[in-house]
Amino acid sequence: MTKLRLYKIHVLFFLFLFANFYLNIPLKFTGKVMWGAISLILIMILSIFNLDFKKNEALFLFLILFYLILYVFIPNINYSYSNLVSSFQFLLAFFCFIQLKKVFKKNCDIINYILPIFVFILFSLSVFETLGVTKTLSDSFRNIVYSHGGLYNSDYRDIALTGRVRPKVFASEPSMHVLFICICILCIKARKITDNKLYQGIYLAILLILFFITNSPTIILTLLLFFLIQKADAKLKLNPKVLFINFILMTVVLFSISQTEAFQKRINRFGQVHEVTSDNVRIIFPIITMIDVVKTHPVFGLGISNKDKVIEVSSIYKDLDYEHTHANLVLGTNAITKAIVFTGFAGFSFFCILFYKVFLDGKNINLHNFLLISTLIIFVLGAFEQVYFWILASLIYSSCMSNTSNTIGNSEIKTEQV
Structure with a gap:
C-alpha cells in the first residue's frame, strides 16, 4: 500500500471519528446507539501502540481514588447503577483526553486537513437544511439515533427567536452544531492552517451567515476571539492604521448584528x-x-x-x-x-x-495559548463527565501547543511502497 493511499485511509478514519464526536450521543450502556463507546474503541485503536502512562498514571489513579472516596464518605449519596456508570463515564472520557492529546499531536497534518473539510461540510449542510433540502433526512436521522434521549424538539422556540427553524444538521440540537463549527474555526485559526486572507475572509463570512441563520451568541464570542487570536499571532506588534481599520470593521459588524x-x-x-x-x-x-x-x-x-x-x-x-x-x-x-x-x-x-x-504546564505559555484556553472556559456548554467535553478540550489543547505554521499545501506526501 502506498503512503498516499494510507494517508487517505487515515483521513477517512479521522473524518468518521470527528463525525462521531460531533453527534454527541451520550455514553449510555442502555442506549440503542452507543456512539460514545464507539469513540472509545476508535481512540484505543489509534493509541494501542502508543500507550504511555509514565506521566499520567498517577493522575489517572488519583482520579479513581477521588471518586471512590466520594462514594464512600459523602452522606446521602444514592448508590444507584446510573451513578456508577456516570462516574466511570467520566474516567473513560478523561482517558479519551489523555490519549487524544497524543493522537492529535502525532497526526497533526491529518487534523489540519480534517478541520477545514468538516467546517465546509457542516456549513453547506446548514444552508441546505435551512432551505429545506435536507431537513427531512436530518430529522429522520435524529428521531432514530436520539430515540433514547437528548432530542431537541422546540421548533416553536426557534421560530419565536429567529423567525425560522434553526438547522440541527443531524446533531442533537442546533447549539451543538454551531458550537462544533465555532471550535473548529478557532482551532484552524490558532493552528495557522492557512494564512491566506481569502480563506480567512471565507471563515468570517461563514460565521456571519451562521449567526443570521441560527442567532447563536456563541458566534459573537467566536468572532471576538478570532480577531483577538489574529492580534496575538502578530505578537501585539500592530500597525496603528491597521488596528484602527480593524476596530472600525469590527464595530460595524457588531453594530449590524445588534440591530x-x-x-x-x-x-x-x-x-x-x-x-x-x-x-x-x-x-x-x-x-x-x-x-x-x-x-x-x-x-x-x-x-x-x-x-x-x-x-x-x-x-x-x-x-x-x-x-x-x-x-x-x-x-x-x-x-x-x-x-x-x-x-x-x-x-x-x-x-x-x-x-x-x-493546560498551563509552564511551556510555551503566551497570549495566543491563553486565548485558546479561555475559549474552552467560555464554551462550557456541556457536562464535564461526558466524552464530548474532553474531545473539545483535547482539540483545543493540541491547537494551543501547535507552535509551528502548518499551512495547507506544505505537507509532502510521498508515494513510496510500505
Whole structure:
C-alpha cells in the first residue's frame, strides 16, 4: 500500500471519528446507539501502540481514588447503577483526553486537513437544511439515533427567536452544531492552517451567515476571539492604521448584528429568571442551583449524578412553572457549576489543579495559548463527565501547543511502497 493511499485511509478514519464526536450521543450502556463507546474503541485503536502512562498514571489513579472516596464518605449519596456508570463515564472520557492529546499531536497534518473539510461540510449542510433540502433526512436521522434521549424538539422556540427553524444538521440540537463549527474555526485559526486572507475572509463570512441563520451568541464570542487570536499571532506588534481599520470593521459588524430583530429578542429574554430560555439554562439556573448547593453541601457537593438531591435543594426548581421541569433543567449545561454541585469545592479545587497541570504546564505559555484556553472556559456548554467535553478540550489543547505554521499545501506526501 502506498503512503498516499494510507494517508487517505487515515483521513477517512479521522473524518468518521470527528463525525462521531460531533453527534454527541451520550455514553449510555442502555442506549440503542452507543456512539460514545464507539469513540472509545476508535481512540484505543489509534493509541494501542502508543500507550504511555509514565506521566499520567498517577493522575489517572488519583482520579479513581477521588471518586471512590466520594462514594464512600459523602452522606446521602444514592448508590444507584446510573451513578456508577456516570462516574466511570467520566474516567473513560478523561482517558479519551489523555490519549487524544497524543493522537492529535502525532497526526497533526491529518487534523489540519480534517478541520477545514468538516467546517465546509457542516456549513453547506446548514444552508441546505435551512432551505429545506435536507431537513427531512436530518430529522429522520435524529428521531432514530436520539430515540433514547437528548432530542431537541422546540421548533416553536426557534421560530419565536429567529423567525425560522434553526438547522440541527443531524446533531442533537442546533447549539451543538454551531458550537462544533465555532471550535473548529478557532482551532484552524490558532493552528495557522492557512494564512491566506481569502480563506480567512471565507471563515468570517461563514460565521456571519451562521449567526443570521441560527442567532447563536456563541458566534459573537467566536468572532471576538478570532480577531483577538489574529492580534496575538502578530505578537501585539500592530500597525496603528491597521488596528484602527480593524476596530472600525469590527464595530460595524457588531453594530449590524445588534440591530437585528433576532438579537433584540434574545436581549429582551435575558434575565427573565422564571422563563425556560437557553440563556437561563446555560447561565442563570446553574448559578442559582450552585449557590443553593453551596449553602448546604459546600465541601463535597451532592455526589456524582445525585439528581434527586438536586431537585430537593434547588430553589429555582420549586419556582419554575414549566410542564417538563426536571433536574437537568436546573443543572443546565454549564460544566463549571456542575463540578461544584456534584463534587463541592473539594472536587472543584481538584479540577482547577488538573486544568493548571494539563493546560498551563509552564511551556510555551503566551497570549495566543491563553486565548485558546479561555475559549474552552467560555464554551462550557456541556457536562464535564461526558466524552464530548474532553474531545473539545483535547482539540483545543493540541491547537494551543501547535507552535509551528502548518499551512495547507506544505505537507509532502510521498508515494513510496510500505
